[in-house]
Amino acid sequence: MTTNMAAGTQAGVTGRRAEGAGTTLRMRAVSRSFGAVRALDNLSLEVAPGELVALLGPSGCGKTTALRIVAGFEYADSGTVTVDGKDISPVPAAKRDMGMVFQSYSLFPNMTAQDNVGFGLRMRKQSASSRSKRAAELLDMVGLSAQARQYPHQLSGGQQQRVALARALAIEPSVLLLDEPLSALDAKVRLQLREQIRSLQQRLGTTTLFVTHDQEEALSISDRVGVMKDGRLEQIATPAELYERPATTFVAEFVGTMNRIPGSYQGMDGVMVLGSVVPVHGGRPDDLAGEIDVLVRPEGLTIQATPGGNGIVTERTFLGSLTRITVLLSGDVSVKVDKTSAAATDLVPGASVQVGVVGGEPVGVTARH
Amino acid sequence: MATIASAEQADTEVPAKAGRPPGRRRRWAAWRWAVLLIAAVFFGIPLYSGLKFAGFKAFTQVIGYQQFGSAFALSLRLALIATVLTLVLMVPTSVYVHLRLPRTRRFMEAITILPIVIPPIVLIIGVLKAAPGFLIATPNLLGLEYVILSMPFAYRSLDAGLRSFDVRTLVEASNSLGAGWPTTLWRVVIPNLRTAIMSATVLTVALVLGEYTMASLDNFQTFPVWIVNFEQNSGPVSVAASLLALFVTWLLLMLIVTVGSRSARKHGGAQVTLFSVGIQQVSRTRGESE
Numbered sequence A: 001m002t003t004n005m006a007a008g009t010q011a012g013v014t015g016r017r018a019e020g021a022g023t024t025l026r027m028r029a030v031s032r033s034f035g036a037v038r039a040l041d042n043l044s045l046e047v048a049p050g051e052l053v054a055l056l057g058p059s060g061c062g063k064t065t066a067l068r069i070v071a072g073f074e075y076a077d078s079g080t081v082t083v084d085g086k087d088i089s090p091v092p093a094a095k096r097d098m099g100m101v102f103q104s105y106s107l108f109p110n111m112t113a114q115d116n117v118g119f120g121l122r123m124r125k126q127s128a129s130s131r132s133k134r135a136a137e138l139l140d141m142v143g144l145s146a147q148a149r150q151y152p153h154q155l156s157g158g159q160q161q162r163v164a165l166a167r168a169l170a171i172e173p174s175v176l177l178l179d180e181p182l183s184a185l186d187a188k189v190r191l192q193l194r195e196q197i198r199s200l201q202q203r204l205g206t207t208t209l210f211v212t213h214d215q216e217e218a219l220s221i222s223d224r225v226g227v228m229k230d231g232r233l234e235q236i237a238t239p240a241e242l243y244e245r246p247a248t249t250f251v252a253e254f255v256g257t258m259n260r261i262p263g264s265y266q267g268m269d270g271v272m273v274l275g276s277v278v279p280v281h282g283g284r285p286d287d288l289a290g291e292i293d294v295l296v297r298p299e300g301l302t303i304q305a306t307p308g309g310n311g312i313v314t315e316r317t318f319l320g321s322l323t324r325i326t327v328l329l330s331g332d333v334s335v336k337v338d339k340t341s342a343a344a345t346d347l348v349p350g351a352s353v354q355v356g357v358v359g360g361e362p363v364g365v366t367a368r369h
Numbered sequence B: 001m002a003t004i005a006s007a008e009q010a011d012t013e014v015p016a017k018a019g020r021p022p023g024r025r026r027r028w029a030a031w032r033w034a035v036l037l038i039a040a041v042f043f044g045i046p047l048y049s050g051l052k053f054a055g056f057k058a059f060t061q062v063i064g065y066q067q068f069g070s071a072f073a074l075s076l077r078l079a080l081i082a083t084v085l086t087l088v089l090m091v092p093t094s095v096y097v098h099l100r101l102p103r104t105r106r107f108m109e110a111i112t113i114l115p116i117v118i119p120p121i122v123l124i125i126g127v128l129k130a131a132p133g134f135l136i137a138t139p140n141l142l143g144l145e146y147v148i149l150s151m152p153f154a155y156r157s158l159d160a161g162l163r164s165f166d167v168r169t170l171v172e173a174s175n176s177l178g179a180g181w182p183t184t185l186w187r188v189v190i191p192n193l194r195t196a197i198m199s200a201t202v203l204t205v206a207l208v209l210g211e212y213t214m215a216s217l218d219n220f221q222t223f224p225v226w227i228v229n230f231e232q233n234s235g236p237v238s239v240a241a242s243l244l245a246l247f248v249t250w251l252l253l254m255l256i257v258t259v260g261s262r263s264a265r266k267h268g269g270a271q272v273t274l275f276s277v278g279i280q281q282v283s284r285t286r287g288e289s290e
Helices: A063-071 A113-123 A128-141 A157-170 A187-204 A215-221 A239-244 A249-254 B007-012 B030-064 B068-100 B102-117 B120-130 B139-163 B167-176 B181-192 B194-210 B213-217 B223-233 B235-267 B280-287
Strands: A025-034 A037-047 A052-056 A078-083 A098-101 A175-179 A207-212 A224-229 A232-237 A259-266 A270-273 A276-279 A292-296 A301-305 A311-318 A322-329 A333-340 A352-357 A364-367
Touching: A025 A063, A037 A052, A037 A063, A037 A078, A037 A207, A037 A232, A052 A063, A052 A187, A052 A215, A063 A098, A063 A175, A063 A207, A098 A157, A098 B167, A113 A128, A113 A157, A128 A157, A157 A175, A157 A187, A157 B167, A187 A215, A207 A215, A215 A239, A224 A239, A224 A249, A232 A239, A232 A249, A249 A292, A249 A364, A259 A333, A270 A292, A276 A352, A301 A333, A322 A352, B030 B068, B030 B235, B068 B102, B068 B139, B068 B167, B068 B181, B068 B194, B068 B223, B102 B139, B120 B139, B120 B213, B139 B194, B139 B213, B167 B181, B181 B194, B194 B223, B194 B235, B213 B223, B223 B235
Parallel strands: A052 A207, A052 A224, A098 A175, A175 A207
Antiparallel strands: A025 A037, A025 A078, A224 A232, A259 A270, A259 A292, A270 A276, A292 A364, A301 A352, A311 A322, A311 A352, A322 A333
């Protein structure tokens, strides 16, 4: 099957795209400045056919600018964006054949859910009957058949975003662009919708670029996650790799929870931290001289209630099966430690504890603040 | 085709608006009736006096009166010219300003208020100096002057309408679905601006039907000019004509508000009032949790 999903296709929604039939999206050395602010700095990114890549970063990191350049709502000062090898820079947004779901509710208020979904097909000059048939299929797919005749103001926020998703998918876009589509929704609906997005995306095999500031969202549904900072891609990797082997300190601290504990080099490849010697990820970095901090995840630390230990519990947060304990160590260092809730009953604020590192697990190091 | 959304999901989400909340039914306190009564007396007595003075016979005479037909026709023609030109100019302009030049909105507001600030006589002299020869001494020139005069009202209505929904996102959504600019304007922006466009229309029509100064300075016998001219000849007839004009204008306004509100209820759009389009509906949808 070819990857060109242009106008006038009559076939059904599903089954139209087999596994891996999506398009390749490539951004090469894309830069964009707004006045003195460099929103994108030499960004290169490739999204493989059928892949879902998330761009994750704090607000102002350039992730939305990147998405808008791909969509055609912004232009790049330099660099190219290609879809299946074809440069789309001169192509206006209306002709890019990309489906987009926006952060704010973007359904046309003057049209019913069904007409919203059929709008893109109408622009592609499809007949009224094939439009309504396909719109019905897509609404069925997002579970909103019963709401087909309702206007957007009669739908809840989550329903509106599902219609928006159906609308974006109706045109069988070459690339699906998701601009924080879940951030206006409340927690429970957000969780359901993100799973729905992922399962639809996988079933249709649509190449997808997903922008979010929510790391949990990015890590949970993406094939790969690109962490951005100051217009640059810090690291792009699978969620597990990002979590376990962060390439930079920024990534380490932005993705998941990370403790910084003062340590010192011990031999060639080890560091001494909390009384144990542990190996360093990828060996000892050459550019780190002087004092160092060791980066350890909450699950990489051990904790025991011990009279006269090296820390005092200051806080505990129940997370379900786990409980997160905040401990103040000597030297005014605060660390977070995860413990199964059943084993954490005696770790109450004020309790004296002994915190250590799980032996043998490699850790990251960084220059001390 | 399988449904991915679970049934549970559909159940947990409550539609944003399920009818009118019971608390919104108005209870009329005594003081409200008092205010209403005072207002009714204030507006009603002059109207009643006018009716009494004119007598019913005058109303039947108005229509057959000399030059009434031509004056009324001229006013309608001017209203049409002014409305069409105003909308054709102001709708794309206000949309453009809203999307591309949001920073100049203050400036636009200041500019559009000028016709109110500048005395009509100054405007007219300016227009007469600037207008091309083929327009001078034709009623079309007056139509153009009315376009200028109605600009403050039209711009404000349209601006309020544009602020009542997220134009930028809707335009981008429409673009990304393959609609070019003309289609987006026609199918997405204008339908959602309908109430604002209606209120701009009403205000323009009402203004044209009631404008006296410019018409008389330009020496055209529009409906208001006719009323004044014939006051000398026949007081009752001119009063009857004024009342008729008032009634027709009022009817138009009511029509617009009714039609506008009905469409707003259907689409959940903004409520129509004449000078502004309420944005409370939008903020309510936005702000609520699910």
